[in-house]
Amino acid sequence: MRTGQPNQPTGGTASELLRISELRVDFATEHGWANVLGGVSLDIHDGEIVGLVGESGSGKTVTGLSILGLVPSPPGRTSGGHIWLHDEDLTEVAEPRLRQIRGNEISMIFQEPMTSLNPAFTVGDQISETFRRHRRASRKQGTQRAVEVLDLVGIPNAATRVHAYPHEFSGGMRQRAMIAMALCCDPRLIIADEPTTALDVTVQSQILDLLRSMRAEIGTGILFITHDLGVVAELCDRVVVMYGGEVVETAPVHDLFQLPRHPYTEGLLSAMPQLGSRTAKLASIPGHTPEPWAMPNGCRFGPRCTYHQESCSESPVALESAGTERQARCARLAELNLRGAS
Amino acid sequence: MLLLIARRLLVTIPLLILVSFLIYSLIALVPGDPAVTLAGQDPTPEQIAAAREELGLTDPFIVQYWHWLVNAVQLDFGASLFNSEPVASAIAARLPATLSLTVLALLIAILLGVAAGTLAGLRPGSWIDRVATFSASVGVAVPYFWVGMILVLLFAIQTPLFPAIGYVPIGDGVLTWASHLILPATALAIAPAAVIARQTRAAVANVMTEDYVRTAEAKGLPRSRVVGKHALKNAALPVVTVFGIEANRLIGGTVVIEQLFAIPGVGQLAFTSVFSRDMPMVQGVLLTTAVLILLINLLVDVSYGYFNPRVRQL
Amino acid sequence: MSDHAIEHPQAPGLRRFLRRFRTNRTALVAAVVLALVTIISLSAPLLAPYSLHEIDVPNRLSGPTPEHWLGTDSLGRDTLSRLMYAGQVSLAAAGLAVAIAIVLGVPLGLLAGYRGGVLDWLLGRGADVLMTFPAVVLAMAIIAATGPGLTNAMIALGVVYSPRLFRVVRSATLSVRQETYVEASISIGTPALSIIARRILPNVLSPLLVQISLMLAAALLAEAALSLLGLGVVPPTPSWGGLLGVGFTEIRTTPLLVWLPGIAIAITTLSFNLIGDGLRDALGRETRKGD
Ligand SMILES: Nc1ncnc2c1ncn2[C@@H]1O[C@H](COP(=O)(O)OP(=O)(O)OP(=O)(O)O)[C@@H](O)[C@H]1O
């Protein structure tokens, strides 16, 4: 999908849907300002599915929230960077414009299906509300649309289930309702934050099919946040790997699996039992993610890295070109030869 | 929903019967022979006999109660010991004034309390929050009857905007009706508004951190809908609970306020009949108050079903 | 102290509770204000510039003057002195009502929570019935039957308020009663009274203190309302509510007679409320509950 241009700090080009450049987000903590996103850059093209992977706490959700301007403030603040949606800078646009974009041009599927639906309103109302807001549709059209999208995500008897309350839905059904809500205005970009974690394997592949067909039919770009490299391999065109609030590697999906260029990616791949297995979880890299208020100097992965040298911790490492269409953030990029997935 | 109402009624009716028993038992507290004590100053034997008859004191207690209850169910609460006016019609004549006052005061309390509490809860720790929280502490503590007096002083005497006393039925014009009630209703509303504001503040501050509020924001809804629809409906439950308690207290306050503002309502009737120890009248007023309060509690319970769909199927 | 703590796994931590209360500045200020109000009222015979009934007819309904700092009433009696004496009566009356509520509510609450069963159910329904009525209305009805006067009025208020204490004590008792260490004591035959005194009362004390403080504020208001209506403290004995009632008749000429008693009541109830809130915050777990 990607045609491969060098990163430019300016506005987007025709096929470029979203470009995040050098995004910095801090959170106020009892230890002072903690840097949670330390200059994240990534881009997504129309109709492209980009996987965003990384351990818990690496800043995936915060990246997604930033795009919609939803980082809670306080305690959060955006301290730098730009987010271009085509040629509009979302960090600069006025609040009313942002509210037109949310749910309509960009929508987000949240990680927590159990608590992300409002318990006091019917599922149908919560979907149709979005449609009515952005399409100036009538109540009736709204409900009609809700039935359509619920049907699309595989809720049986959608016509009666629209009138159900969230507590009458199982976890998996709620997740699907959230997805339906995100789809209802045919957005140009969907940020899907672990949308399939609560679902069993059959439903999961239904949802993945659905996302693929959204992309194929209306050219929706998707930022797919997940822990599951199996799903990434199956679904995504390109992968962005995050560690400690930074992008450490980005590459087309096959290249990344074949030949990782960052030690952390290598670790992720080796922790994955088998390519294509959907149950694989990132787990077994020794050590744990640094707390945002106690980031190591230099390379943030340094303390856990098997290839660590003293020079790695001297100064921050830049994200550098690592071949066609790919980049990595490693001080020893040129010398290391890393193992891909078998 | 209907089931919910039916279930609440099933709890309310036995409670009402117990309440009526308590009300009737008050007679037993009268020291000495109630007929003699209650027949007035230096009663003649005829007056005593009449009082004994009216109070139904000739039968055993439980029989007396039964007769009273059977009559009360048919809205016959006996007659005043003083002017022989039927209690039911005396109360009926005074109910509109009290209901006007109560409903208006509750409306003011809700509007003021929810507005102040929401503003404070949306920005915990801000100056709005601190002002609202401080005002609420003061509002709970100031005596409502004193607030009434001060309102008269400021807005009827020093700046004559509203009449100081009196009541005009709503049929004689909504504006004059409201202008007579605005001061007493405000006096009654201050403390409940303060309590509601506190509760709303806590509930809103709590709800605003919920994931579903973030979802509502992510849908691009305007702020007014995120707060007004998604946050407030969920924040309403604890607020509704204190509303029931505050309504109860507010109704108690009407006794003093009606006296201060010369409003011919049930509260004033309560006062005069207590002062003259007109027991049948006192009992009638008590029963009316209890029914009113149980009705409000019923409404509160039923509104839980509206605000929290999970309650409906219980 | 340390093996004490082992013996009482659920010990109330009264010390920590008081320590937390002391760090609450608002509550502390309120406690000081309340102490001042109480001391000034109690020492009225020593401090008051005039005696209670001393009449100064030429200076009746005067505003503040060097002789009468806070002016005089319609008979020329000194307002400052009367406020101080009235404070004694009002505080004592509120205290009496709450004392009666304690005497009724606490033992019954302990009994209901400890015994449970039918007795608990009956007492619970009784509390429901009493709590149906607004406090002032029910107190008035009792006064109608028993006759007016300070004592009758305060007994009535005490009865009306007792269910609130009953409920607090009952639920606290119930939760301690179900702790394993208490059940164990019961099973080895420790007498009920000893269990109540040594295990349950200490745990009940903190929530009870909160409730009592808030109730004193409510009782002060209710007493003022009743006295204002002439059903509580009756003239010539002064009380803040009574002064307010008399002052209201002079509101057009001497508004000060309305302002002052009201401010006295408001400051005192505010203090009781803030102390109660402070105690509740110090208690921690009580604060977040909806009821
Ligand atoms: N509201 C908040 N207040 C303070 N810190 C926050 C907040 N939200 C996120 N963080 C911090 O930001 C960092 C990144 O969090 P984020 O939720 O983006 O991680 P994630 O990659 O989505 O993890 P997971 O896979 O568990 O969802 C974490 O260290 C987290 O503690």
Ligand SMILES: [Mg+2]
């Ligand atoms: Mg996340």
